[in-house]
Amino acid sequence: MRLDGKVVVVTGGARGIGRGIVERVVEEGGAVVIGDLLEVEGAETVARIERAGGQASFRRTDVTVPSDLDALVALAESTYGKLDVLVPNAGIAVAGDVEQLTVDDCRRLFDVNVIGTWLTCKQALPALRRNGAGSIVITASAAATRPLPQSGLYGPTKAAIVMLMRNLALTAAKDHIRCNAVAPGPIVTDLYHFTAEQEQAFVDRWTPQVPAGFLGTPRDVANVVVFLASDEARWVTGSVYPVDGGFAG
Numbered sequence: 001m002r003l004d005g006k007v008v009v010v011t012g013g014a015r016g017i018g019r020g021i022v023e024r025v026v027e028e029g030g031a032v033v034i035g036d037l038l039e040v041e042g043a044e045t046v047a048r049i050e051r052a053g054g055q056a057s058f059r060r061t062d063v064t065v066p067s068d069l070d071a072l073v074a075l076a077e078s079t080y081g082k083l084d085v086l087v088p089n090a091g092i093a094v095a096g097d098v099e100q101l102t103v104d105d106c107r108r109l110f111d112v113n114v115i116g117t118w119l120t121c122k123q124a125l126p127a128l129r130r131n132g133a134g135s136i137v138i139t140a141s142a143a144a145t146r147p148l149p150q151s152g153l154y155g156p157t158k159a160a161i162v163m164l165m166r167n168l169a170l171t172a173a174k175d176h177i178r179c180n181a182v183a184p185g186p187i188v189t190d191l192y193h194f195t196a197e198q199e200q201a202f203v204d205r206w207t208p209q210v211p212a213g214f215l216g217t218p219r220d221v222a223n224v225v226v227f228l229a230s231d232e233a234r235w236v237t238g239s240v241y242p243v244d245g246g247f248a249g
């Protein structure tokens with residue numbers, strides 16, 4: 001198994017892509033600590049993993065609050081003895097084109113997606129160093145490189161964390177810490193708070209733009225995260241992996 005004995009922290013792991021990552025990590029033998037705002041979904045995810053014989057813990061965490069992140073990392077070390085892998089995945093979307101969005105929208109998006117991702121890395125780096133090595137896999141987006149309608153500020157937040165990842169890859173390499181990102185294309189999740197009708201419209205709109213001919217799933221993203229987290233990727237750092245059926249071109 002690719003992640004046998006590894007301890008993995010996943011933010012935003014209570015649902016959606018994050019939960020897909022949590023499930024794949026456990027299938028590959030890892031123990032997972034989930035940090036998310038959603039306590040009910042977090043507890044359900046842990047219960048499902050424990051029923052299947054896996055190891056998982058949850059702590060309510062706001063990724064914009066440093067003390068929450070410190071407590072999340074401390075939970076990983078106190079429960080499982082170390083931290084090997086960090087997956088800063090929590091993120092939000094606020095739909096709108098550049099001129100439609102407000103200062104408040106901008107602050108919310110940058111607060112969670114950029115400051116939250118940066119803080120997650122910053123607060124966890126000491127634990128990865130104590131471990132002697134580590135892998136960080138950030139969830140960026142195809143919107144980091146491809147301008148998309150209604151993503152006027154969401155795309156820029158994802159472009160910012162790609163550059164954050166590359167800077168971190170440069171400076172943390174001496175401590176045997178790798179840092180990479182995945183850039184998913186359109187996937188149906190609760191990110192967009194869809195009604196059933198809106199969900200169908202999303203599928204109909206984006207499927208023809210994916211050369212592979214179908215939209216991806218959280219598991220498609222998780223498969224690449226597992227590779228980047230594992231020792232198989234020991235010479236991979238500073239890279240962005242599109243997981244999008246060719247969507248970003």
Ligand SMILES: NC(=O)c1ccc[n+]([C@@H]2O[C@H](COP(=O)([O-])OP(=O)(O)OC[C@H]3O[C@@H](n4cnc5c(N)ncnc54)[C@H](O)[C@@H]3O)[C@@H](O)[C@H]2O)c1
Pocket residue numbers: 011012013014015016017018035036037038061062063064089090091092093112116139140141142183184185186187188189190191192
């Ligand atoms: N769904 C897509 O099409 C898509 C495409 C590319 C990238 N992404 C990215 O994937 C990641 C996961 O999104 P998703 O599609 O699974 O959506 P989602 O809304 O289902 O999951 C996001 C999770 O992050 C959590 N979260 C939000 N703000 C938080 C905070 N301040 N602190 C802690 N947790 C917080 C949410 O509670 C939720 O569980 C996000 O970074 C998103 O930008 C999604």
